[in-house]
Amino acid sequence: MTGLTVGEFSRVSHLSIKTLRHYHEVGLLAPAEIAPDTGYRYYSLDQVPTAQVIRRLRNLEMPVADVKAVLSAEDVTTRNELISAHLARLETRLAQAQTAIESLRELRRGYVLRRLIRRVLTTLWRDDPTRTLSDLPMELIEHTLGHFRQLRDPYEVRTVLLDEERKFGVLLQRGRQVLSRSRFTGTLSDEDYRYLHDTHGLPRDLVVYLNTEQS
Incomplete structure (x- = not known):
């Protein structure tokens, strides 16, 4: 051979x-x-x-089946059409992947923004419990959006801020009720913190804040 x-x-x-x-x-x-x-x-x-x-x-x-079709194509036009069809599928998948990545980035940005809003509120309410994000002047929101080159409606942003404030208020109320139980008096263990987060959506820093508030 x-x-x-x-x-x-x-x-x-x-x-x-x-x-x-x-x-x-x-x-x-x-x-x-x-x-x-x-x-x-x-x-x-x-x-x-x-x-x-x-x-x-x-x-x-x-x-493999498409590769076989390319190799057995009788003319260049047919071969190129098969390759172009596959490239189009790749481009579609790439676009879908990019959309998914951007969605994940939006989720991450939303999470960071939510944490930031909550920290601002806890600081604000520590000094004056009657204050609210509705006190923010619209000009400040407009200036901030312009500074970061965000083409968003400032009134829509204000609505989102107030909605996050409302949700945070509800979470604080629920957190106070949960932490008033006898199980959570005294020093909390890591298991307690995990339970509060996984079951009641109370992150560790918020639990610490609420316990400080109660004491």
Whole structure:
């Protein structure tokens, strides 16, 4: 037998022996020859360009069936249409991934903003419990949005702030009721803090604040 052994072809094509065996089984890239007495597979140098095309398309996550269609295309137009269709699918998936990433960033920004608002409120109410975010002048909200180049309606932002204030007030009320139970008198353990957070949505810093408030 002449030609390259599967190990030699693996090295020149940069496809693993396992991958070459799989491609043979699915009919994507068959050996040029198979020794009838040993079953050893042999490839030719002429198959290297085809193997490289397969590797590039598979690296682009093109399904095996589509790769076979590209390789068997009767003309350049058909081949390019198949490749373009796959690239369009990749672009769609990329756009979806980018949307998902941006949504996660928005969630993170929302979480940070919520924590910031709550800290401002706890500080504000410590000095004067009657004060509220509605006391913020609209000009200050407009200036802040402009400074950070945010194209948001300041009245909408004010509505969000007041809604967060209302939710925080409800959370404080519930927290005071929970912490008034006999179980939570005295020094709290890490298990207590985990329970308060997981069951009642009370983060550790808020529990500390409420306990300080009560004392």
